[in-house]
Amino acid sequence: MWRIFRPDALAVLDDEKAQESLRRYFAVMGGKLPARFLVCKHVGVRCELSASDEELWGAHERGLKEFRRLLAKIDGGKIKLEDLKKPDVSLLDLKVELARRILKSCHFCERRCGVDRTAGEAGFCGVGEKSRIASEFMHYGEEPELVPSYTIFFSGCPFKCCYCQNWDISQHPDNGVEVSPETLASLASAHRREGARNVNWVGGDPIPNLHTILAALNACEISIPSVWNSDFYMSMEAMELLFGTQDVYLTDLRYGNDVCAMKYSKVSNYWKVVTRNHRLAFADAELIIRHLVLPNNVECCTRPVLTWIAENLSPMVRTNIMPQFRPEYKAHEFEEIRRRVTADEMDAALRIAREAGLENVIS
Secondary structure, eight states, rough: OOOOOOOOHGGGOOOOHHHTTTHHHOOOOOOOOOOHHHHTOOOOOOOOOSSSHHHHHHHHHHHHHHHHHHHHHHHHOOOOGSSSSSOSSSSSHHHHHHHHGGGGGSSSTTTTTOOOEEEEEEHTTTTSOEEEEEEEEOOOSTTTTOOOOOEEEEEESSSOTTTTTTTTHTTTTSSEEEEHHHHHHHHHHHHHTTOOOOEESSSSSSGGGGHHHHHHHHHHHSSOEEEEEEHHHHHHHHHHHHTTTTEEEEEEESSSSHHHHHHHHHHHHHHHHHHHHHHHHOOOOHEEEEEEEEETTTTIHHHHHHHHHHHTTTTTTTEEOOOOOOOOTGGGGGGGGGSSSOOHHHHHHHHHHHTTOOOEEEO
16 A cells, blocks of 8 residues: 555554554544544534624533544544534534634734734735645655645744755745645645655744644545644644544644744744643644754754653654754854754763653654
């Protein structure tokens, strides 16, 4: 079924640590369990989609409780999804409507710009009402458990990372082509049939495109694991809308403090927001956490990040300690990151991971 060109993408199927931390993902990938968004589509909510915001959020809270009960029954083999009827109004229908309303005063990310994207306004990320994608393809360079990954790169991003390797996508939201949710659903379904292990929403960042992604999942009828590949600067409201729709959160936990986050990515209150979202994501689904080691930032960023993961999530969280930093885009403006990371810095990062007690590290 899978056309795989990396030996580790096959070997990971026998990796006990990967299997332990991503057990449900592997079951969905192998067709043994349904993707979470499909379960979400079978949870009925008792409300009219024309109701007030307060009523819709109340119905959403009740729907999430029902989702978790249903998911437990399905995962426990007590109910089969195919035996259930779809409701007139599903929890995923409700999520799509709530996301559409947020567009009128956008706060998908914690910048909370409050612009009306339906009226042609754009906030810090520069993304309008219609999502644009710069590219989409089968990706063979992701973590072994994800390969091959059908990856969709959205234009625009809430961050302004000075070293962004995708700066032509992230910093130019007008690049690419407009795409509808229905087209994305069709593409994801086709690539699943061609052997994709998952659909991988990235960019830029998927955050400004949450409304499109939820609508695409609502239009998708095939079971494909959904991967939210993000810097994780979502608002609390965006996190709640994501609950129950993603099989894997593929996160970037970049900085161990707010000073570096502001200096290199022009983002405030970073640590509080992203650690909150990691806790919420860990309680909702399965995680793969990426940490990009930056030159001269091992003690200020790598150490607190890896220690926090072990102490606040689990030593078994799949953690990718990445050496791929390259001084691209505007990195030359900062003397301390004008070079690649050294072997000594990577050795130090891996030593910190061991000292912290992390047991499921890849690099």
